[in-house]
Amino acid sequence: MFSRVTSIGLYGMESYRVSVEANLSSGLPRFDVVGLPDAAVSESRERVRAAIHNNGYDFPVSRITVNLAPADIKKEGPVYDLPILIAILKSTGQLRVDTDSLAFVGELALNGEVRSINGVLPMVIRAQKEGIKSIFVPFDNRHEGAVVKGIDVFPVKTVAQLLEHLNSINLIEPVDESDYNELVTADGLPDFADVKGQYQPKRALEVAASGGHNVMMIGPPGSGKSMLAKRIPSILPDMSFEESLETTNIYSVSGKLPEGVSLMRSRPFRSPHHTISPAGLSGGGTIPTPGEISLAHNGVLFLDELPEFTRNAMEILRQPIEDGKITIARVAATYSYPCSVMLVCAMNPCPCGFYGHPTKPCTCPKGAPARYLAKVSGPLLDRLDIHIEVPAVNYEELSSKAKEECSKDIKKRVNAAREIQRERFSGSGVNCNAKMTSAQTRKYCQLSDEASRLLKASFDSLGLSARAYDKVLRLARTIADLDGGGEIKAEHIMEAVQYRSLDRKFWKV
Numbered sequence: 037m038f039s040r041v042t043s044i045g046l047y048g049m050e051s052y053r054v055s056v057e058a059n060l061s062s063g064l065p066r067f068d069v070v071g072l073p074d075a076a077v078s079e080s081r082e083r084v085r086a087a088i089h090n091n092g093y094d095f096p097v098s099r100i101t102v103n104l105a106p107a108d109i110k111k112e113g114p115v116y117d118l119p120i121l122i123a124i125l126k127s128t129g130q131l132r133v134d135t136d137s138l139a140f141v142g143e144l145a146l147n148g149e150v151r152s153i154n155g156v157l158p159m160v161i162r163a164q165k166e167g168i169k170s171i172f173v174p175f176d177n178r179h180e181g182a183v184v185k186g187i188d189v190f191p192v193k194t195v196a197q198l199l200e201h202l203n204s205i206n207l208i209e210p211v212d213e214s215d216y217n218e219l220v221t222a223d224g225l226p227d228f229a230d231v232k233g234q235y236q237p238k239r240a241l242e243v244a245a246s247g248g249h250n251v252m253m254i255g256p257p258g259s260g261k262s263m264l265a266k267r268i269p270s271i272l273p274d275m276s277f278e279e280s281l282e283t284t285n286i287y288s289v290s291g292k293l294p295e296g297v298s299l300m301r302s303r304p305f306r307s308p309h310h311t312i313s314p315a316g317l318s319g320g321g322t323i324p325t326p327g328e329i330s331l332a333h334n335g336v337l338f339l340d341e342l343p344e345f346t347r348n349a350m351e352i353l354r355q356p357i358e359d360g361k362i363t364i365a366r367v368a369a370t371y372s373y374p375c376s377v378m379l380v381c382a383m384n385p386c387p388c389g390f391y392g393h394p395t396k397p398c399t400c401p402k403g404a405p406a407r408y409l410a411k412v413s414g415p416l417l418d419r420l421d422i423h424i425e426v427p428a429v430n431y432e433e434l435s436s437k438a439k440e441e442c443s444k445d446i447k448k449r450v451n452a453a454r455e456i457q458r459e460r461f462s463g464s465g466v467n468c469n470a471k472m473t474s475a476q477t478r479k480y481c482q483l484s485d486e487a488s489r490l491l492k493a494s495f496d497s498l499g500l501s502a503r504a505y506d507k508v509l510r511l512a513r514t515i516a517d518l519d520g521g522g523e524i525k526a527e528h529i530m531e532a533v534q535y536r537s538l539d540r541k542f543w544k545v
Contacts, residue, residue: 039126042139043119044159045111048371049289051162055105056116058123063099071104073111080117086146087121091195096128110369112323114143115153133202137169148195152176157288160184172198179298180288182211225270229442233433234260240424240535242446245271246453247514248468250379255426257389261382265338268380269305270443273454279334282374286333290326304335310344314352319373324364329356330373342381343411350416357419393428421470421507423538453517469514481509486526494533508532
């Protein structure tokens with residue numbers, strides 16, 4: 037006897053409809069799963085067999101073939117346990133219900149408990165797009181499903197509970213809006229009011245947050261580079277619903293969504309250690325999962341002590357920073373993950389850390405600062421819009437009782453600048469100045485005559501690359517937006533050029 041049940045599979049970040057087909061035929065008892073299953077899917081045979089026996093149902097003594105269609109896409113993970121069980125029970129006539137408008141996902145324990153799985157949110161979104169009326173998900177994943185409207189999401193604890201619901205004996209209540217929980221932690225973020233002094237770096241980070249620009253901070257140990265970086269999320273603009281959904285999808289697929297959270301509303305801040313591997317940054321594994329650069333999507337990726345990262349790890353960042361996505365190729369498949377991040381890097385000016393320090397002498401041999409900087413490739417530095425020096429803080433600034441500006445006030449200015457950019461780029465797919473295309477840069481970065489002369493002089497004296505030229509224009513556009521928009525003036529160009537300290541010749545000596 038033949039039966040068909042609908043499930044949802046994952047292919048990287050993409051989800052797709054899977055038909056779980058079960059057929060019982062005469063012959064020696066055998067249980068085969070076909071349709072390019074991986075080891076976890078193949079092992080579902082034993083989990084399904086035990087779950088059926090332990091819930092009082094009869095496992096058929098016949099030849100069983102389960103097909104997962106489409107057969108040309110590799111099926112991964114234990115997500116198909118539950119739909120395989122339902123398909124077998126339907127084939128044997130032990131379950132007589134119409135499941136055409138239903139979908140099932142979930143891993144089974146041997147006693148019939150339904151365990152949580154990764155990627156429920158994109159699965160529910162796909163089910164809703166496919167016109168499915170109801171989807172049954174593990175109870176522990178119910179919060180993820182609560183985000184999606186237009187489909188009934190039923191949380192299932194056990195196989196027995198599900199079968200009673202399908203047989204209209206004891207109905208399960210679908211997830212309601214009270215289970216829709218947002219992760220909002222903005223009030224608990226570190227505040228810029230805690231940072232004494234460092235007015236120029238704070239201004240640079242305000243510009244960076246306003247335009248989505250990448251940043252490099254250079255300064256001696258203890259000058260506050262990490263302290264400043266950790267406070268950047270507190271001034272970034274609030275995420276839109278679409279951005280929240282994209283970020284939550286990544287955390288759902290990777291299994292890192294905080295427990296009980298439906299939607300991430302706070303921008304992620306990821307700070308991997310410098311010993312991380314290239315695969316840890318980009319994502320990888322036999323079944324590639326999102327790496328740190330994707331987990332920071334729509335947020336901040338902070339790389340402290342940048343020269344200490346391996347060369348390969350640093351070079352991994354170059355293309356994804358510009359494209360906003362990273363593609364991982366494997367023999368069986370190719371996976372793409374979004375990674376539109378604000379990259380923030382920090383480093384010492386030399387191995388000992390005190391090159392250029394006003395009071396502490398540098399103990400490095402001659403040429404060491406230049407060699408240390410050379411650990412970071414020129415092309416990567418070129419992709420960092422802002423290079424800012426973070427000097428040591430003196431005693432007077434540290435002991436000052438003056439009240440520093442708080443993140444809330446800075447964020448108001450950032451939001452105002454971002455609103456100008458949203459109107460400017462409406463309908464173009466670009467949401468901030470840092471992501472402007474070359475054509476948009478020429479269109480929206482109109483300079484006054486004085487600003488144009490100043491930029492030409494800076495280009496000639498600093499020997500800027502074509503990419504650095506565009507970076508300066510986009511930075512100036514953001515600075516002008518902080519002033520209310522309009523034409524880019526000479527003072528905007530002057531400030532933008534000041535944020536390209538690594539292009540100055542003394543760093544190359």
